[in-house]
Amino acid sequence: MAPDYGRIQDDALQILDALCRCGSVSAEGRELDETAALVQELLNEAGFETKQLRADEGPAAVWGEQRGRSDYTLLLYNHYDVQPVDPLELWDSPPFEPTVRDEKLFARGSADNKAELAVRLAVLRALREANDGELPIGIRWIVEGEEEVGSPNFEQIVERNVDLLRADGCLWEGASAVLPDGRPEFGLGFKGALFVRLHIRALATDAHSALAAVAPSAAWRLVEALASLRAPDGTVAIEGFYDRVLEPTAAERAALASSSKSEAAEVLDVLGLEEFVDGLTGDALLERLCYSPTANIAGLASGYSGPGVKTVLPAEAAAGMDFRLVPHQRPREIFELLRAHLERHGFGDVEVTLLDAADPATTPLDDPFVARVVAVAEAVTGATASIVPIAAATLPIIAPLQRLVGVPGLAAPDNPVYSGSLAHAPNEHIRLADVEPAIRFTHALFQDLATAR
Amino acid sequence: MAPDYGRIQDDALQILDALCRCGSVSAEGRELDETAALVQELLNEAGFETKQLRADEGPAAVWGEQRGRSDYTLLLYNHYDVQPVDPLELWDSPPFEPTVRDEKLFARGSADNKAELAVRLAVLRALREANDGELPIGIRWIVEGEEEVGSPNFEQIVERNVDLLRADGCLWEGASAVLPDGRPEFGLGFKGALFVRLHIRALATDAHSALAAVAPSAAWRLVEALASLRAPDGTVAIEGFYDRVLEPTAAERAALASSSKSEAAEVLDVLGLEEFVDGLTGDALLERLCYSPTANIAGLASGYSGPGVKTVLPAEAAAGMDFRLVPHQRPREIFELLRAHLERHGFGDVEVTLLDAADPATTPLDDPFVARVVAVAEAVTGATASIVPIAAATLPIIAPLQRLVGVPGLAAPDNPVYSGSLAHAPNEHIRLADVEPAIRFTHALFQDLATAR
Numbered sequence: 001m002a003p004d005y006g007r008i009q010d011d012a013l014q015i016l017d018a019l020c021r022c023g024s025v026s027a028e029g030r031e032l033d034e035t036a037a038l039v040q041e042l043l044n045e046a047g048f049e050t051k052q053l054r055a056d057e058g059p060a061a062v063w064g065e066q067r068g069r070s071d072y073t074l075l076l077y078n079h080y081d082v083q084p085v086d087p088l089e090l091w092d093s094p095p096f097e098p099t100v101r102d103e104k105l106f107a108r109g110s111a112d113n114k115a116e117l118a119v120r121l122a123v124l125r126a127l128r129e130a131n132d133g134e135l136p137i138g139i140r141w142i143v144e145g146e147e148e149v150g151s152p153n154f155e156q157i158v159e160r161n162v163d164l165l166r167a168d169g170c171l172w173e174g175a176s177a178v179l180p181d182g183r184p185e186f187g188l189g190f191k192g193a194l195f196v197r198l199h200i201r202a203l204a205t206d207a208h209s210a211l212a213a214v215a216p217s218a219a220w221r222l223v224e225a226l227a228s229l230r231a232p233d234g235t236v237a238i239e240g241f242y243d244r245v246l247e248p249t250a251a252e253r254a255a256l257a258s259s260s261k262s263e264a265a266e267v268l269d270v271l272g273l274e275e276f277v278d279g280l281t282g283d284a285l286l287e288r289l290c291y292s293p294t295a296n297i298a299g300l301a302s303g304y305s306g307p308g309v310k311t312v313l314p315a316e317a318a319a320g321m322d323f324r325l326v327p328h329q330r331p332r333e334i335f336e337l338l339r340a341h342l343e344r345h346g347f348g349d350v351e352v353t354l355l356d357a358a359d360p361a362t363t364p365l366d367d368p369f370v371a372r373v374v375a376v377a378e379a380v381t382g383a384t385a386s387i388v389p390i391a392a393a394t395l396p397i398i399a400p401l402q403r404l405v406g407v408p409g410l411a412a413p414d415n416p417v418y419s420g421s422l423a424h425a426p427n428e429h430i431r432l433a434d435v436e437p438a439i440r441f442t443h444a445l446f447q448d449l450a451t452a453r
Numbered sequence: 454m455a456p457d458y459g460r461i462q463d464d465a466l467q468i469l470d471a472l473c474r475c476g477s478v479s480a481e482g483r484e485l486d487e488t489a490a491l492v493q494e495l496l497n498e499a500g501f502e503t504k505q506l507r508a509d510e511g512p513a514a515v516w517g518e519q520r521g522r523s524d525y526t527l528l529l530y531n532h533y534d535v536q537p538v539d540p541l542e543l544w545d546s547p548p549f550e551p552t553v554r555d556e557k558l559f560a561r562g563s564a565d566n567k568a569e570l571a572v573r574l575a576v577l578r579a580l581r582e583a584n585d586g587e588l589p590i591g592i593r594w595i596v597e598g599e600e601e602v603g604s605p606n607f608e609q610i611v612e613r614n615v616d617l618l619r620a621d622g623c624l625w626e627g628a629s630a631v632l633p634d635g636r637p638e639f640g641l642g643f644k645g646a647l648f649v650r651l652h653i654r655a656l657a658t659d660a661h662s663a664l665a666a667v668a669p670s671a672a673w674r675l676v677e678a679l680a681s682l683r684a685p686d687g688t689v690a691i692e693g694f695y696d697r698v699l700e701p702t703a704a705e706r707a708a709l710a711s712s713s714k715s716e717a718a719e720v721l722d723v724l725g726l727e728e729f730v731d732g733l734t735g736d737a738l739l740e741r742l743c744y745s746p747t748a749n750i751a752g753l754a755s756g757y758s759g760p761g762v763k764t765v766l767p768a769e770a771a772a773g774m775d776f777r778l779v780p781h782q783r784p785r786e787i788f789e790l791l792r793a794h795l796e797r798h799g800f801g802d803v804e805v806t807l808l809d810a811a812d813p814a815t816t817p818l819d820d821p822f823v824a825r826v827v828a829v830a831e832a833v834t835g836a837t838a839s840i841v842p843i844a845a846a847t848l849p850i851i852a853p854l855q856r857l858v859g860v861p862g863l864a865a866p867d868n869p870v871y872s873g874s875l876a877h878a879p880n881e882h883i884r885l886a887d888v889e890p891a892i893r894f895t896h897a898l899f900q901d902l903a904t905a906r
Contacts, residue, residue, distance in 0.1 A: 150762065191663070195762040204725025209775050210644070210845035211720070212749035213742045214729040219750035220683060227680035230673060267664070272657025276667040289666045296665035297672035298765050301758030303751050304773060309603065309648040309808050311775060311847075312751050319672075320757060322662050322764060355762050392663035394764075 003126060008439050012115075012122035013105070013432075015042065019080070019114040020098040020107035026081035026149045032059040035080045039117075039143050040064075046125050047133065048141065053161050055153035059145035063164055066124075066139050069131070070450040073138035075167035075407055077397060078117040079147035082109030083424045090426035106429040111421035115430045116174050116438070117143065119414060123442045136450040140167055147173070147397070150356055155400040162404055168453065169369040170407045172398060174415030177438040179386055180262040184377040184413035184441065186387045188370065189362025191293070192325035193394040194334050195355040198222065202349075203315040206303070212313045219302040222317035225347040229295055229338075234277065236295045236323075238341045244328040248291050251365050252389045256290065257283045260386035263419050289392045294324040320355075324394065331357035358396035359403075365389055369408040372452055376445045377413055381437070385413075414442040456579060461892050465568075465575035466558070466885075468495065472533070472567040473551040473560035479534035479602045485512035488533045492570075492596050493517075499578050500586065501594065506614050508606035512598035516617055519577075519592050522584070523903040526591035528620035528860055530850060531570040532600035535562030536877045543879035559882040564874035568883045569627050569891070570596065572867060576895045589903040593620050600626070600850070603809055608853040615857055621906065622822040623860045625851060627868030630891040632839055633715040637830040637866035637894065639840045641823060642815025644746070645778035646847040647787050648808040651675065655802075656768040659756070665766045672755040675770035678800040682748055682791075687730065689748045689776075691794045697781040701744050704818050705842045709743065710736045713839035716872050742845045747777040773808075777845065784810035811849035812856075818842055822861040825905055829898045830866055834890070838866075867895040 024035035036052060039062045043050045048064030062080070085095040085108050093099035095108035105115075120141075127135055142165065144154055158165060175185035202218035231237040248256065261282060268275070275281075280288055298321060303314030323334055335354050342350050363370060365387070374385045391411075401407060416434035417423070477488035489505060492515045496503045501517030515533070538548040538561050546552035548561035558568075573594075580588055595618065597607055611618060628638035655671035684690040701709065714735060721728070728734075733741055751774060756767030776787055788807050795803050816823060818840070827838045844864075854860060869887035870876070 193764075205723065207724055208846065209747075209749045209751055210777060210847070211724075211742075212747040212775075213745045213777065213845055214733055214738060215724055215726065216730055217750060219753055220679075220687075222753070223676050223679045223750065224683070226673075226676045230677070234673075270658065271660055271664075271668055273668065277669055280667055285667060289664075292666045294662075294665040296662045296766055297670060297676065297755065298662055298763055299756035299758040299767065300672055300675070300753045300770060302753040305752040305754035305771065309773070309775070310751055311646075313749055314752065317753060318758065320762070322665075322762070324663060324666065392666055393661065394663070 003130070003443055005436050005439055008122045008126045008443070009435050011125060012118040012435060012439065015121055016105070016110065016115050016118035017098045019118060020110055021096055023096045024081045024109065024145065025084050026059070026146050027084050032081065032145045036060050036062050036145060039080050042121060043141065046121060047128055053142070053157050055156035058153035061142055061144040061157050063161070064141045065164070066135055068135040068137040068139065068450065070137050070453065072449050072452050073140060073167040074449060075165060075170040076120055076139060076141040077170065077172050077401070078143045079113050079145065079173070080117070080143050081145045081148050082112065083148050087426065092427055100432070103432045104429040105432060106427055108428055110430050111417040111428050112423040113147070113173050115417065115435070116415040119416060119435065119438045119442055123439055123446060127443070127446055136447050140165060151396045154397050158400045158404050165401070165405045165407070167407050170401060170409030171414065172395065172409050172411045175411040175413055176418055177413045177416050177434050177441060178418070179260045181260050183260050183383045183386045184381050185260065186374060186377070186385050186413065187391050187411035188365065188387065189390040190360065190393060190395045190398055191390060192329060192331055192360035192399070193356070193358045194323040194325060194331035195357070196321050196335065196338065197318060197353045197355055198225065198321065199316065199318045199351045199353070200349060201316040203313070206315045207313040209311040209313045215313060217313060218317040219314050221347070221349065222302065222319060225342060225350045226297065226319060228345045228347065229341070236293065238337050239344070240337045241293070241334065245293060245326055246328060248287065248389070253287070255365055255387045255389050256286050258384070259286065259388050261286065266419060290388065290390050291326055293326050293329055296322050298322055324392065325360050327360045327362055327390070329360060331359065358394050359399035361398035361402050362390050363408045363410055367408045370410060372449070373410060373412055373445060376448045377441050380441050380444045412441070412445070414438050414445070456583065456896055458889050458892055461575050461579045461896070462888050464578060465571045465888060465892065468574055469558070469563065469568050469571035470551045472571060473563055474549055476549045477534045477562065477598065478537050479512070479599050480537050485534065485598045489513050489515050489598060492533050495574060496594065499574060500581055506595070506610050508609035511606035514595055514597040514610050516614070517594045518617070519588055521588040521590040521592065521903065523590050523906065525902050525905050526593060526620040527902060528618060528623040529573055529592060529594040530623065530625050530854070531596045532566050532598065532626070533570070533596050534598045534601050535565065536601050540879065545880055553885070556885050557882040558885060559880055561881055563883050564870040564881050565876040566600070566626050568870065568888070569868040572869060572888065572891045572895055576892055576899060579896070580899055589900050593618060604849045607850050611853045611857050618854070618858045618860070620860050622902070623854060623862030624867065625848065625862050625864045628864040628866055629871055630866045630869050630887050630894060631871070632713045634713050636713050636836045636839045637834050638713065639827060639830070639838050639866065640844050640864035641818065641840065642843040643813065643846060643848045643851055644843060645782060645784055645813035645852070646809070646811045647776040647778060647784035648810070649774050649788065649791065650771060650806045650808055651678065651774065652769065652771045652804045652806070653802060654769040656766070659768045660766040662764040662766045668766060670766060671770040672767050674800070674802065675755065675772060678795060678803045679750065679772060681798045681800065682794070689746065691790050693790045694746070694787065698746060698779055699781060701740065701842070706740070708818055708840045708842050709739050711837070712739065712841050714739065719872060743841065743843050744779055746779050746782055749775050751775055777847065778813050779843070780813045780815055782813060784812065811847050812852035814851040814855050815843050816861045816863055820861045823863060825902070826863060826865055826898060829901045830894055833894050833897045865894070865898070867891050867898070
């Protein structure tokens with residue numbers, strides 16, 4: 001008997017509604033315990049044995065386990081926390097009152113990442129019901145509460161619970177169920193990231209700018225230190241920065257070349273650009289995006305930046321930077337290269353602080369788990385999957401899962417989101433039309449993996 | 454009969470008390486009309502014919518005139534407005550309730566510039582009284598209300614009233630009556646200034662920093678544009694910037710060499726510095742301070758500069774800059790050189806806005822007015838005057854007075870302030886011990902000039 005996808009969708013939307021009524025803003029430490037309790041209750045009701053896992057700090061992660069008919073065990077990762085809602089006045093409906101308009105469901109956290117959690121749970125409930133209360137495969141699930149603040153305690157939670165997380169494969173937070181060109185999307189990895197703060201204090205106190213003739217300037221020092229980090233062609237001038245950077249393999253290039261590029265025009269439009277840097281398009285654009293490490297200035301601050309004039313020689317100046325790193329680059333090593341570069345170029349007075357770091361992590365294209373999951377998606381959709389071997393962004397949870405647990409994983413098209421979902425912005429939403437494709441794929445995958453060993 | 458300096462001082466402090474009770478904060482448009490009315494009333498009571506002079510915008514300047522026994526006419530400049538009081542919590546007594554503690558009088562505006570106004574007025578009242586209601590010289594006086602916001606309308610007021618301002622000499626806002634080494638201080642000029650804003654918009658909206666690999670960065674563009682303005686040795690790299698800069702003359706060097714350097718150590722201490730740039734001291738330090746034009750970054754702003762991490766590629770970046778200019782440099786010409794430099798170096802996307810400009814202006818060291826006033830100060834104090842031919846700061850009122858009215862002027866030691874007066878800071882004050890020296894000099898000068906023609 002074919003599954004009743006409509007009923008599963010109704011169930012998923014009901015779960016999603018309940019989850020989205022929780023204002024689980026991790027940056028504000030808001031309603032995290034309550035939301036964790038709701039997730040735990042939902043898992044319990046679906047037949048999971050559950051517990052809360054904790055690090056020394058931070059909210060609990062909810063863990064659940066349920067055996068299946070086959071020995072195959074799949075690990076699922078989700079997060080129950082959401083981004084802050086500011087600016088509230090730009091929302092067309094209250095962010096924690098899920099509202100359907102124009103075939104879309106609006107709520108903070110709907111796209112990131114509660115809809116995927118609801119889809120997975122509704123599919124599991126349907127599979128249990130259709131199989132006399134048993135799942136086709138074993139499921140382990142970890143739902144953390146700090147993804148939106150960089151998962152600072154996730155590694156410790158994993159370290160303490162490696163045995164609870166072992167599995168044959170893992171679904172990370174997922175990719176788009178349906179891309180604009182109708183293809184299902186896969187992501188096999190993420191860049192690493194290094195976040196630093198550069199700070200210079202040149203004077204004990206701000207001075208009158210007339211003194212600029214004879215007193216040192218923190219702002220000029222910062223400008224010159226930053227300028228030394230970048231070559232005229234836009235590449236990073238830190239000595240040794242590219243030493244570990246490898247060209248993509250032929251297989252990676254082929255995957256990238258055959259992946260969907262349907263979103264590039266939309267990104268240009270949103271950013272108000274005629275073209276990307278160096279006029280990049282197509283394969284070359286994607287290769288730069290995914291395989292080039294970056295050095296970005298996220299913020300600059302010094303002195304007076306209000307309207308009009310202030311005659312000030314600022315006492316201090318600061319910059320926030322992030323470096324996106326490709327496989328084999330290590331954030332702590334890059335941090336040391338940065339410090340050495342500044343020292344060598346006469347900027348020893350620039351104080352550099354490491355704010356956060358995440359290793360790059362990828363699952364190889366030729367991992368059997370990848371082939372199996374992709375095959376299911378292509379069979380369900382009748383379309384060729386779009387596979388991005390490494391994404392330009394960073395998901396810090398991947399490296400600990402791979403290094404400590406050793407489980408191959410990927411971002412699969414079980415997530416009813418699209419590039420317009422406004423994940424971190426006002427009016428975050430999902431399109432209702434994306435829910436059923438996510439359910440169909442998830443339903444097929446959970447059944448298919450029962451024969452995977 | 455010798456003048457009763459104690460009585461004149463009591464009178465000056467009484468006038469000062471009344472003036473300091475007015476919260477005439479020009480930046481906030483506060484109590485300006487009331488303070489102008491009080492100044493006008495004080496001048497009327499002292500025998501002046503007065504009126505209010507206005508530009509198209511801004512508060513009135515108070516003008517007064519009184520003939521003297523001799524034909525000599527001296528123009529006085531003061532301002533009745535004051536700086537804002539923020540941060541109020543750092544004041545030890547309310548800023549608009551003049552309070553005497555430790556032989557100091559604390560009030561916003563006491564040092565800048567109401568005490569000098571009070572000294573001048575008290576001396577004039579004493580001289581009238583001692584001379585049957587007549588002054589030894591003619592006095593014209595202009596007291597404006599926008600000095601603390603850069604005197605944006607002063608030039609128009611001067612333009613419209615040139616005939617009311619003609620005089621044989623002018624006392625600008627004054628210098629310290631008593632320097633730490635006991636000498637009276639003179640200032641013969643000020644650097645010019647050019648205030649600009651550099652702004653770059655690279656994207657229509659802030660983007661996720663993962664896009665830094667392929668999207669342009671406003672922050673990097675700003676850093677690189679700024680870096681191009683400065684040579685490695687700290688000089689300004691704008692082509693043509695130094696073309697009009699002259700070496701100081703032998704006479705100017707000699708004046709500078711014999712001027713007081715007693716404040717350098719104190720400035721180092723306040724700024725928390727071991728030494729000034731390039732290890733400058735003594736004459737070389739003063740020459741750099743007074744005769745080198747500067748390019749200062751007053752502010753930098755881009756993206757996120759709060760605590761922690763934000764993964765943002767900022768859409769825009771901005772810098773506030775001021776250039777202090779020496780005689781013969783012209784701010785509008787420097788503005789065009791800056792624009793041409795940016796264009797030539799590939800930074801045509803940097804938008805440059807002129808915020809404010811003031812010409813440099815000096816009275817020549819060999820002007821007879823200078824010799825006469827200095828001689829009076831040296832006779833009264835028995836000390837050699839400290840004469841700075843050009844100050845590092847900018848007083849925008851000087852250039853219009855010189856160009857339009859053609860009157861030689863200087864900053865004379867009739868001002869009871871010292872380097873610790875905290876002119877623009879909380880707990881602004883004067884030392885009571887500085888009042889009598891200012892009165893003695895002023896009294897002697899006004900009598901001496903009666904024989905000056």
